[in-house]
Amino acid sequence: MSDASRPIAILGGTGPAGMGIALRWARAGETIIIGSRDAHRAQETADKIKERAGNQTRISGMDNAAACAAANTLVLTVPFESQAALLKQLKPAIRSGSILIDATVALAASVGGRASRTLGVWQGSSAQQAAELVPKGVNVVAAFHNLSAELLDGDDALDCDVIVCGDDPDASQIVRKLAAKIPGVRAIDGGKLENARILEQMTALLIGLNTRHKGHGGIRITGLPPQAYE
Amino acid sequence: MSDASRPIAILGGTGPAGMGIALRWARAGETIIIGSRDAHRAQETADKIKERAGNQTRISGMDNAAACAAANTLVLTVPFESQAALLKQLKPAIRSGSILIDATVALAASVGGRASRTLGVWQGSSAQQAAELVPKGVNVVAAFHNLSAELLDGDDALDCDVIVCGDDPDASQIVRKLAAKIPGVRAIDGGKLENARILEQMTALLIGLNTRHKGHGGIRITGLPPQAYE
Numbered sequence: 068m069s070d071a072s073r074p075i076a077i078l079g080g081t082g083p084a085g086m087g088i089a090l091r092w093a094r095a096g097e098t099i100i101i102g103s104r105d106a107h108r109a110q111e112t113a114d115k116i117k118e119r120a121g122n123q124t125r126i127s128g129m130d131n132a133a134a135c136a137a138a139n140t141l142v143l144t145v146p147f148e149s150q151a152a153l154l155k156q157l158k159p160a161i162r163s164g165s166i167l168i169d170a171t172v173a174l175a176a177s178v179g180g181r182a183s184r185t186l187g188v189w190q191g192s193s194a195q196q197a198a199e200l201v202p203k204g205v206n207v208v209a210a211f212h213n214l215s216a217e218l219l220d221g222d223d224a225l226d227c228d229v230i231v232c233g234d235d236p237d238a239s240q241i242v243r244k245l246a247a248k249i250p251g252v253r254a255i256d257g258g259k260l261e262n263a264r265i266l267e268q269m270t271a272l273l274i275g276l277n278t279r280h281k282g283h284g285g286i287r288i289t290g291l292p293p294q295a296y297e
Numbered sequence: 298m299s300d301a302s303r304p305i306a307i308l309g310g311t312g313p314a315g316m317g318i319a320l321r322w323a324r325a326g327e328t329i330i331i332g333s334r335d336a337h338r339a340q341e342t343a344d345k346i347k348e349r350a351g352n353q354t355r356i357s358g359m360d361n362a363a364a365c366a367a368a369n370t371l372v373l374t375v376p377f378e379s380q381a382a383l384l385k386q387l388k389p390a391i392r393s394g395s396i397l398i399d400a401t402v403a404l405a406a407s408v409g410g411r412a413s414r415t416l417g418v419w420q421g422s423s424a425q426q427a428a429e430l431v432p433k434g435v436n437v438v439a440a441f442h443n444l445s446a447e448l449l450d451g452d453d454a455l456d457c458d459v460i461v462c463g464d465d466p467d468a469s470q471i472v473r474k475l476a477a478k479i480p481g482v483r484a485i486d487g488g489k490l491e492n493a494r495i496l497e498q499m500t501a502l503l504i505g506l507n508t509r510h511k512g513h514g515g516i517r518i519t520g521l522p523p524q525a526y527e
Contacts, residue, residue, distance in 0.1 A: 282521035
C-alpha cells in the first residue's frame with residue numbers, strides 16, 4: 068500500500084506537470100524522487116521544490132534509470148512523443164511489482180498538430196501503449212491527465228477530480244489514495260485501463276477550452292454517491 | 298435567435314432523454330413539439346408533459362416529419378443505430394435554416410456491445426455523421442450528450458454543464474442559450490463540431506461510472522473565467 072516509506076519517482080519530473088505533482092505530494096509527506104535524463108537538472112528541480120515545500124521535505128533528484136531503481140511507484144509525465152523511447156530505455160531499470168502511473172496524452176502536437184486534437188493510438192490509448200512496454204509484473208494505471216500543470220504547480224487547492232483507470236484493482240486503489248492527497252482533488256475509480264482513452268481525449272478538450280476561454284480548465288464529476296469519491 | 302415563438306421539435310421525443318429536455322424547456326416557456334414515428338404516441342407524451350408542467354404549457358405531438366416541418370430547431374435524441382435512417386427519411390421535411398441539435402452517441406450498445414464503449418464513426422463522431430445527412434443550409438450543433446436522462450426527467454435543478462460544439466457560431470450560441478434554460482445547467486462553447494467526438498466519448502465514460510458507482514453522473518468544467526459560462 069501507499070506509504071511515505073515507499074518513494075515515488077516522477078519520470079520527466081522537471082516539466083511543469085511533474086514538478087506540480089511532486090510539490091503537492093512532497094507537502095503531503097510523501098518521499099519523492101525527481102527523475103530526468105540529466106541527474107544534475109533533476110537535483111536542481113528537487114532543490115527548488117524543497118525550497119517551496121519546506122526543509123523537512125523528502126525529495127531528491129536522479130537520472131530516470133536510477134529513479135526507477137530506487138522507487139516502486141513511478142509517474143510518467145513526459146510528452147507522448149517521448150513515452151515509448153523512454154519506457155524501452157528504462158525497461159531494465161523498472162522493478163517488478165512497480166506501479167507505473169501514466170499521465171501522457173497522445174496530442175496531435177506530438178507530430179506538429181494541435182494540442183486540442185489527439186492521435187489515434189493503435190493500442191487504444193497512450194496508457195495502453197505504456198502497458199505493452201513495461202516489464203511483466205508492472206501495473207500501469209492511468210491518471211492525472213486532466214489536472215492543470217499551472218494550478219498543480221501553485222499553492223491553492225485544486226477544483227478537480229482525478230479519474231483513475233487500471234486493470235489491477237489494488238494498484239488503482241493506491242493511485243486513488245495518492246491522488247486524494249492533492250488538496251481539492253477527489254479520486255474516482257474509472258474502471259479498466261482501456262477507459263484511459265477517454266481521459267486522454269478529455270485533456271485535448273480541456274486544452275481547447277483553455278485556449279478558447281483563457282482559463283485552466285478541470286473537471287468535476289457530479290451525481291455519484293459519496294462512496295464513489297476517495 | 299431563440300424565442301418562444303419558434304417551436305422546438307424533439308425528434309424521437311418519447312424516449313426518456315427527449316421527454317426530460319421537453320419537460321425542462323416547456324417549463325421555461327418554450328414551445329415544444331414532440332416528434333415520434335407514431336403521431337398518436339407523440340401526442341400522448343405531450344399530454345403527459347403538459348400534465349406535469351402545467352396547462353399553460355405549449356406542447357404538442359406529431360409524427361417526426363410533421364414536427365420538422367413545423368419547427369426550425371430540431372433535437373435528435375434517438376439511439377445511434379436509428380440516427381442515419383431517420384435523417385435520410387426526414388431530409389425532405391427539414392427546413393433550410395434549421396438548427397439540428399444532435400445528442401446521439403455511437404455507443405457499442407448499438408451493435409450489441411457495451412454502453413460504456415463507443416464505436417468508431419467514419420466522420421469522426423455521430424454529430425459529424427448527422428452533418429453529412431442533413432439538407433444544405435441546416436446547421437448541426439452537438440450538445441446534451443452528458444445530461445442524465447433520469448435527472449432531466451425530474452424536478453430538481455441539474456448539477457451539470459453542457460458543452461456545445463458546432464461550426465456555425467450563431468447556431469451554437471442559440472443552443473447555448475437553450476441549454477442554459479435548463480435549471481442548474483451552464484453552457485460552454487466547446488468549439489467546432491469535430492470536438493463532438495470527445496463529448497460523445499465522455500457519455501460512455503459516464504455510463505461506465507454510473508454502472509460502477511450506481512449514480513447519475515454528470516460533469517462540471519472548473520477553472521474557466523465566468524464569461525465562459527452561459
